[in-house]
Amino acid sequence: xxxxxxxxxxxxxxxxxxxxxxxxxxxxxxxxxxxxxxxxxxxxxxxxxxxxxxxxxxxxxxxxxxxxxxxxxxxxxxxxxxxxxxxxxxxxxxxxxxxxxxxxxxxxxxxxxxxxxxxxxxxxxxxxxxxxxxxxxxxxxxxxxxxxxxxxxxxxxxxxxxxxxxxxxxxxxxxxxxxxxxxxxxxxxxxxxxxxxxxxxxxxxxxxxxxxxxxxxxxxxxxxxxxxxxxxxxxxxxxxxxxxxxxxxxxxxxxxxxxxxxxxxxxxxxxxxxxxxxxxxxxxxxxxxxxxxxxxxxxxxxxxxxxxxxxxxxxxxxxxxxxxxxxxxxxxxxxxxxxxxxxxxxxxxxxxxxxxxxxxxxxxxxxxxxxxxxxxxxxxxxxxxxxxxxxxxxxxxxxxxxxxxxxxxxxxxxxxxxxxxxxxxxxxxxxxxxxxxxxxxxxxxxxxxxxxxxxxxxxxxxxxxxxxxxxxxxxxxxxxxxxxxxxxxxxxxxxxxxx
Numbered sequence: 001x002x003x004x005x006x007x008x009x010x011x012x013x014x015x016x017x018x019x020x021x022x023x024x025x026x027x028x029x030x031x032x033x034x035x036x037x038x039x040x041x042x043x044x045x046x047x048x049x050x051x052x053x054x055x056x057x058x059x060x061x062x063x064x065x066x067x068x069x070x071x072x073x074x075x076x077x078x079x080x081x082x083x084x085x086x087x088x089x090x091x092x093x094x095x096x097x098x099x100x101x102x103x104x105x106x107x108x109x110x111x112x113x114x115x116x117x118x119x120x121x122x123x124x125x126x127x128x129x130x131x132x133x134x135x136x137x138x139x140x141x142x143x144x145x146x147x148x149x150x151x152x153x154x155x156x157x158x159x160x161x162x163x164x165x166x167x168x169x170x171x172x173x174x175x176x177x178x179x180x181x182x183x184x185x186x187x188x189x190x191x192x193x194x195x196x197x198x199x200x201x202x203x204x205x206x207x208x209x210x211x212x213x214x215x216x217x218x219x220x221x222x223x224x225x226x227x228x229x230x231x232x233x234x235x236x237x238x239x240x241x242x243x244x245x246x247x248x249x250x251x252x253x254x255x256x257x258x259x260x261x262x263x264x265x266x267x268x269x270x271x272x273x274x275x276x277x278x279x280x281x282x283x284x285x286x287x288x289x290x291x292x293x294x295x296x297x298x299x300x301x302x303x304x305x306x307x308x309x310x311x312x313x314x315x316x317x318x319x320x321x322x323x324x325x326x327x328x329x330x331x332x333x334x335x336x337x338x339x340x341x342x343x344x345x346x347x348x349x350x351x352x353x354x355x356x357x358x359x360x361x362x363x364x365x366x367x368x369x370x371x372x373x374x375x376x377x378x379x380x381x382x383x384x385x386x387x388x389x390x391x392x393x394x395x396x397x398x399x400x401x402x403x404x405x406x407x408x409x410x411x412x413x414x415x416x417x418x419x420x421x422x423x424x425x426x427x428x429x430x431x432x433x434x435x436x437x438x439x440x441x442x443x444x445x446x447x448x449x450x451x452x453x454x455x456x457x458x459x460x461x462x463x464x465x466x467x468x469x470x471x472x473x474x475x476x477x478x479x480x481x482x483x484x485x486x487x488x489x490x491x492x493x494x495x496x497x498x499x
Contacts (some may be wrong), residue, residue: 002032002033002034002035003033003034003035004021004034004035004037005024005034005035005036005037005180005181005184005204006037006184007037007039007043007047007201007202007203007204008184008187008188008200008201008202009043009046009047009050009198009201009202009203010050010197010198011050011191011196011197011198013184013188016038016039016043016204017037017040017042017043017399018037018038018039018040018043018208019334020037020038020040020175020208021035021036021037021163022035022036022038022204022206023035023036023178023253024091024177024178024179024181025091025178025326025327025364026090026091027091027092027093027315027323027324027325027326027327027363027364028090028093028314028315028316028323028324028360028363029360029362029363030328030362030364031034031234031275031290031362033090033091034091034181036177036180036204037204037205038177038204038205038208038209039174039204039208039209039212039224040209040212040450041208041209041211041212042210043203043205043209044203044205044209044212044213044216045212045216045240045442046170047172047201047203048143048172048216048218048219049140050197050198050201051143051170051172051199051201051218052142052143052169052170052218053169053198053209054170054196054197054198054199055140055142055143055168055169055199057138057196058165058167058168058170058195058196058199058329059139059168061168062117063116063117063120063166063168064117064414066116066165066166066168066308067114067115067117067166068171068194069190069193069194069195070110070114070116070162070165070166070193071114071143072114072193072194073110073189073190073193073195074107074110074111074114074440076189076192076193077103077107077110077139077186077189078107080185080189081100081103084099084103084154084182084185085097085099085100085102085103087181087182087185088102088103088153088179088181088182088318089315089316089323090181090315091178091179091180091181091182092120092150092151092153092178092179092315092326093278093315093323093324093325093326093364094277094280094315094316094322094323095277095313095317095318095320095321095322095323096314096315096316096318097267097318098259098276098277098322099154099315100153101213102152102153102154102155102184103154103155103182105160105444105447106152106154106155106156106157106158106159106162108446108447109158109159109162109163109447109465109469110158110162111164111447112163112207112447112448112465112466113162113163113165113166113469114166116117116166116167116470119166119234119467120138120167120292120470120474122135122136122137122138123135123136124393128480129482129496131436131482131483131485132480132481132482133480133482134478134479134480134481134482135478135479135480136476136477136479137370137476137477137479138167138470138474138475138476138477139168139474139475139476139477140167140168140169140473140474140475141167141169141220141221141244141473141474141475142168142169142170142218142220143170143171143172143218143219143220144164144169144170144171144172144219144220144221144222144223144473145171145172145173145174145213145219145221145222145223146160146161146164146171146172146173146174146222146223146224147174147210147213147222147223147224147225147226147234148160148173148174148175148176148183148224148225149176149225149226149282150176150178150179150280150326151277151280151281151282151326151386152281153175153176153179153180153182153183153226154182154183154186154408156225157175157183158186159172159188159451159465159469160173160174160223160464161200163465163469163470163472163473164469164473165190165195165199165200167470167473167474169473170198170199170200170201170203171199171200171201172202172203172213172219173187173200173201173202173203174202174203174204174205174209174210174213174248175202175204177204177205177206177371178326178327179326180202180204183202184202186320187200187202194269195441204205206365210234211237214234214237214241214243215237215241217242217469219243220243220244221238221243221244221245221246221472221473222238222243222244222245222246223241223245223246223247223248223464224232224245224246224247224248225247225248225282225464226248227249227250227412228249228250228456228457229249229385230249231247231248231250231458231459232247232249232456232459234247235247235460237460244460244462244472245459245460246452246458246460246462246463246464246472247457247458247459247460248282248412248452248453248457248458248459248464249410249453249456249458249459250282250384250410250412250456250457251282251283251284251286251410251412251413251453251457252286252287252381252382252383252384252405252410252412253273253283253284253285253286253287253386253405253412253413253414253415254285254286254287254288254289254405254408254414254415255269255270255273255285255288255289255415255416255417255441256289256291256395256401256402256405256414256415256416256417256418256427257288257289257291257293257295257417258291258295258398258401258416258417258418258419258420259291259292259294259424260418260419260420261295261417261419262417262419263295263298263299263302264302265354265417265439266299266417267299267302267303267306268306269285269415269417269441270285270288270303270390270441271303271306271307271310272441273285273415273441273442274286274288274388274390275307275310275321275322275368275388275390276321276322278322278323278324278325278366278387279334279385279386279387279388279389280325280326280330280386280387281442282412283413283442283443283444284386284433284442285390285392285415285442286384286385286389286390286474287374287381287390287391287392287393287489288303288391288392288393289392289393289394289395289401289404289405290388290392290394291395291396291397291398291400291401292395292396292397293394296321296392296394299392300349300372300392301452303370303390303392304349304350304370304376307350307368307370307390308350310322310367310368312355312357312365312366312367312368313357314357314360319377320411322364322388323365324360324363324365325365325366326364326365326366326389327364328364330364330386330387331364331365331366331387333386333387334366334386334387334388335353335366335387336351337379337380337383337387337389337446337466338351338353338369338380338389340366340379341371341374341378341379342380342381342413344378344380345373345375345378345381346371346372346373346374346375346378346391347371347372347373348369348370348371349370349371349372350367350368350369350370351367351369352366352367352368352369352388352389353366353367353369354367355367358420366387366388367388368388368389368390369388369389369390369431370389370390370392371390371391371392372392372394373392373394374391374392374393375393376393376404376407376408377417381393382408382409384410387457398423401476402427402431404430405431405433406430406431406433407432408455409455409456410452410453410455410456410457411419411431411433411434411454411455411456411457411458412433412434412435412453412454412458413434413435413436413437413438413442413443413444413453413458414431414433414435414436414437414443415438415439415440415441415443416421416428416436416437416439418436418438418439419441424438424439432454432455433453433454433455433457434452434453434454434457434458434463435451435452435453445466447465447466448465448466448467449465449466450463450464450465450466450467450468450469451463451464451465451466452464452468
């Protein structure tokens with residue numbers, strides 16, 4: 001019997017009432033393992049009702065008490081790490097080890113948010129005028145929301161929710177309908193940790209739920225991660241309804257391999273960053289850029305050998321390098337784009353389209369594919385494939401290699417592998433992307449720095465986690481204060497100055 005999931009509103013699971021459902025697959029077998037309810041606009045309103053009721057009392061708690069709830073939550077999640085990772089893998093398809101990394105990177109932002117008593121400190125200036133002091137304080141926005149993707153069902157909800165809750169907001173999460181079980185369990189663990197009912201709510205759904213969030217007047221801010229077209233839609237719609245928005249979209253991350261690079265190190269980095277999680281990462285390296293023909297030839301030899309050694313297995317196979325994709329539609333899209341690359345003249349050196357896993361022939365598996373001689377005018381270079389596909393674009397020199405990520409419409413991340421510190425420093429300063437790795441294949445910053453892409457990879461002027469998250473989920477109030485001294489100054493009709 002297919003399991004029927006729920007929403008999480010007011011501190012408990014509640015059945016969906018819209019009558020609309022979506023299928024949640026087991027990517028390893030291709031079977032439907034659960035049905036997830038799609039919230040109506042009324043159900044979103046009910047979640048916001050509870051959030052709006054709970055938020056003032058939560059905001060009135062001192063920051064240290066809010067931090068203690070997050071500390072207890074950390075312990076509860078760590079205690080359930082194994083079962084949460086297996087639950088995540090069962091719906092997403094990434095390996096259990098990779099799922100643990102997904103959860104851990106989310107917990108690192110929770111750890112950062114535990115420092116909220118310090119992070120919320122304002123500024124103070126004494127005697128800016130005669131007897132006048134000025135100070136600022138950060139206050140929560142109220143009710144905020146997050147709309148998060150399937151590829152990191154633990155990490156990105158926690159990236160959004162932890163800073164928001166720590167700042168004193170109530171949070172409404174609309175997770176991906178493809179793998180919603182872990183977000184629902186995290187909601188239960190928040191309540192178990194002492195978070196008051198209504199401060200964290202989960203509404204599952206499709207565009208109906210998204211539009212209800214975007215037009216709900218009591219929601220003050222929205223965070224999103226997904227495709228660029230939807231990111232732009234959510235950003236513009238949220239702004240039109242007076243909301244703050246931070247929306248992160250697609251990516252085409254390059255790894256530049258200079259002639260002096262350690263090629264074994266670069267090849268290993270490309271394999272892990274390109275094919276890990278079946279390429280379903282916004283920070284996956286999907287373009288290798290060897291500089292010079294000798295570098296390209298030597299790198300290709302190493303890549304072909306490593307790609308052919310990759311092991312694809314179920315998400316529960318501890319020896320597997322990566323597992324299945326998330327849905328049959330995802331598999332078909334990647335297959336189609338590989339075909340487009342062949343038609344456009346790229347050399348398909350390794351073709352993973354015919355891979356079948358024995359005993360799991362109906363699972364959503366693809367083998368690793370490797371293209372060479374890809375050019376910037378090809379669709380497989382321009383579009384995010386989001387699958388186990390690596391494209392090699394040969395650059396004649398350093399300047400051409402720098403232009404490729406700089407001129408691409410996406411600007412999420414880029415890496416350079418080199419032994420030359422001067423070249424690396426110059427590259428980091430000039431390249432037009434939001435995150436840069438130097439001999440680091442996936443340049444995701446640690447939790448107390450900020451994460452965000454440029455160009456069509458990011459919409460909005462504040463990024464995820466780090467100090468930007470505190471700025472995004474709070475508003476600054478500035479107080480100018482003077483206590484009467486007994487002097488009679490009379491009315492003043494000029495604007496106040498420091499003189």
